[in-house]
Amino acid sequence: MDTIYIEEAVATHPRTERLLERHASARHVPIKRYTDLFNAAGQNFREQKQQPALILAEKKGKRVLPTPPGYGIGGTRNFYFAHMLNCIYDCRYCFLQGMYRSANHVVFVNFEDFFDDMERTTQESTEPSWFFSGYDCDSLALDPITGFVDAMLDRFDDNGKAFIELRTKSTQIRPLLKRDANPRVVVAFSLSPEAIVKAEEHGTPSLAQRLDALQRLQAAGWPIGLRFDPVIACDNANELYGEFFDQVFAALDMDAVHSATLGSFRLPAAFHEKLRRLYPDSRLLATAVEKRGGSMAYPEALEARLLDHCRERITHTLGAKRLFDCSIDTAVTLNAQAS
């Protein structure tokens, strides 16, 4: 980290002080409110992404939001939260590039306020509550800096009705492996064929590295999730995804997999337009898509072919009950809530 901006409200927060101490040689820049910087006009996301700064801030207002109906992995009460904004990875299909003006990473250091809100939410019902992390950020990628996972799991060991999904592409699983597995925490990895990882998921661990992390988590008893989203259309999709599923299913104990989700490439229309302007040279974003609802997605017939092929492969191994669809409308609603 070359530059760390520190919001006035968290300047003396113990977590801020610890973090600044560990990054003493970085430039420390005081700011009044993180939004002054994060939402400023004239930022170039693409350029900033090459060398993002870190912003330490306080999350005010609503910290835990309900997911849209239909979004979930088996639970009925589903919520999501973002203790960070933005991601260290640079996936060309990622909607964050369209949602934020800035590529800088925001870490909300008031973790305890998130935990309090989650606890309150859990206590509102006798039903179990699911909390999804990793929507506005990667849940684990910056964990060596933030220490969020440890703080959260310490707190949630006692909360028997709260279930958590940590969604990631990162292999930073040390904080999980050094503690006992928690059956109420699903570590869900986004997976793509290696050729797509190389071409579109810049800076991410390879498929083999992700599978290795999943194997180690499984061996330690952690429930794991597989997120096949987004599936990307290409002329060799059947062959590419066929080999990919063979590789994934062979590497893991599929009987012990908690869940899988499946969704094809789609973006809210406004984000797709913004991304196309940001990356006019991206082959993925130049591919033919059509407007459906509020989203840009593959033409319906192409999407159906693509997903049917994948669904068939997944259900054959995993069964239909543990596979969940990510619909277009879900993506749009989530994005609208987050922004």
Next chain:
Amino acid sequence: MPHSPRVCLVTALAAEARPVRRELRMARKDHAAVHRPLYVSDQAVLVETGIGKLPAAASVAAVLACYPSVRGVLNVGIAGGTEPIGSACLAHAVQDRASGRRWYPDLPARRITPTIQHHTTVETVDAPDTQYRKDAVFDMEAAGVYTAAVPVLGSAGVQCLKVISDGPEHSLETIDKHVVSALIEGQLQAVVALHDYLAARSEPARDHNTEVLQTATHIETNIARHSETEGHRLRLMLSRHLTCIGRMPTAEELAPLDTPRALIDWLDTRINNSAVTYG
């Protein structure tokens, strides 16, 4: 061959500009649209704006309009502050005192500017101020430079380097043009490092769009006139063609297509037939 500078250097005073011009081997150039002293080298153009944020904004706007090749602007000058006299301060924020408006430049990596020990807020004032503060240095131009340059180049493309010339122990009255030149001279290494950093700045999206616009202009001028909506669609299709096929359509390919509809259909077919394979 047209002159295509990558960097625009901005100083208020001739005394600030002199050591920079000498170091970068810049020569005087007259330009009908820039009514201020202007100097050029292969890579850069330097403008002496005069004192104040309005002359600074006007001069920078004029230079950016005349030289669309410019990818970065660097404001170099003296400022008042509490840091030691002669030290270089890179702006992590620029604030216009009068309006309260603020800009946050995306700072270059520290390895790029190893000689710069200080970073600070540069507060642009309308009249010299001697109420020196620890949290900011005072200048009279930076906010004007940012007003004009950020909308064109974004927050990563505009940097501001100030050399401390006056402070609680050194009054403004002790400064003359020789002192100013000597202060800037002492920080030329930092100036050159920032110049090189901005000159190397690449904007692939801008380059891509320039190529698209050239072909779109060729089509409108030589092949088929079109409405605003058709023009927008055509540019989008040309951009996708460039990405999917790897090049623009040639003049020979475009020649038989004499209506906007025919052009768009032809481009659509080409794009949809282009192969997408991974691995």
